[in-house]
Amino acid sequence: MVQIATLEDGDYFGEISLLANIPTTATVTTLTPGIFITLQREQLNRLVHQYAGLGAQMREALEHRLAQTYALTD
DSSP: OOOOOOOOTTOOOOHHHHHHTOOOOOOOOOSSOOOOOOOOHHHHHHHHHHSTTHHHHHHHHHHHHHHHHHHHHO
């Protein structure tokens, strides 16, 4: 297993599978108890259509996150 990131309050994960419509690419292990708020693909799609520019920002973030992931796992 390769550690990609350490997440803090307010961070997010799983956006790659939502945006690229692919199976989950990560496993998350918590060190302390936490609360997770989930977003379904349909909800994300509504937000992207509702807020101009959000889709472009998310695609840019997706490309950046994928590049980081590939660099750490190759």
